[in-house]
Amino acid sequence: MEKKFNIKRISATNVKAAEICRIMDEAGIGFVPVDNHCWAEAFPYRPKMEVRMVHNGAQLLINYRVTEETVRAVAPHDDGNVWEDSCxxxxxxxxxxxxxYNMECNAAGTMLIGFGPKREGRERAPQEVLDKVDRWSSLGRTPxxxxxxxxxxxxxxxVPTEAYYHHHLESFAGLQVKGNVYKCGDKLPHPHFLSLYPIDLPKPDFHRPNFFGSVVFEK
Structure with missing residues (x-):
């Protein structure tokens, strides 16, 4: 049977990022390990990463939890090279x-959103779209x-539905879609690549939708 990542619907609305941990704790939402150690032979260091998500129709609420030996977040502004940081x-x-869409965010909450059919020629979301995503980090928001x-x-x-700005989503409720969750750090002392769903390729490449898995949003 195909593995599915199920996203429960909650009743809380207009949620701020700083409230997400408490709301998920109160709702009993557990973390899911992001533990496929991609390209382990070339990149043997393996941090620990977990994720949990819920939605309320209008917002997708994401909580990442990471344990790693070095944390880096030097990207100075949105749409920078956040994948080079703890990301x-x-x-x-x-x-x-x-x-x-690729939504990438470093440990200081600096992010980018890209859109397109493949790695090459991706469109970066404008700042007014990025500003719609409220962010909180336990390490603060300063690089x-x-x-x-x-x-x-x-x-x-x-993350509001408007962050998926090419598709004018009315709601996340009931969506049965494809996706993947990743952890990387291309310029950390020990670069690494983790994924929720496995990627069977010889070299690092997250931009491979043919390896996406099922993501199901509760109605």
């Missing part, structure tokens, strides 16, 4: 039309260079 990513195809020594940090995103 959590959700790739999602909300409509089965051959396109997908920082390497913090050494193992620690656990959390990142929360309150």
């Amino acid at each position: 959590c990513e959700l790739f999602l195809s909300p409509v089965a039309d051959g396109t997908y 920082f260079d390497n913090i050494e020594g193992e620690q656990t940090w959390q990142l929360c995103l309150a």
Whole structure:
């Protein structure tokens, strides 16, 4: 049977990112491990990453939890190279039309959203779209260079339907779509690549929707 990532619907509305951990705790939402250690031979370091998500129709609420030996978040502004930092990513195809969105956010809440059918020629979301995503990080929102020594940090995103700006989604409710969740850090002392659904390729490449798995939003 195909593995599915199920996203429960909650009643809370107009949720701020700083409230997400409490709301999910109160709703009894557990974390799911993001534990496919991609390209382990070339990149043997393996941090710990978990994710949990809920939605309220109008918002997708995401909570990432990471334990790693070095944390980095130097990207100075949105739409920068956040994948080079300690970065959590959700790739999602909300409509089965051959396109997908890559939503990538570093440990300081600096993010980018890309759109298109493949890795090449992706369109970056304008700042007014990025500003619609409320963000909270346990490490604060100010960029920082390497913090050494193992620690656990959390990142929360309150993502409105408008963030998927090419598709004018009315609601997340009932969507049965494809996607994947990733953790990377291309310029950390020990680069690494983790995924929710496995990727069977010889070299690192998250932009492969043919390896996306099922993501089901409760009605």
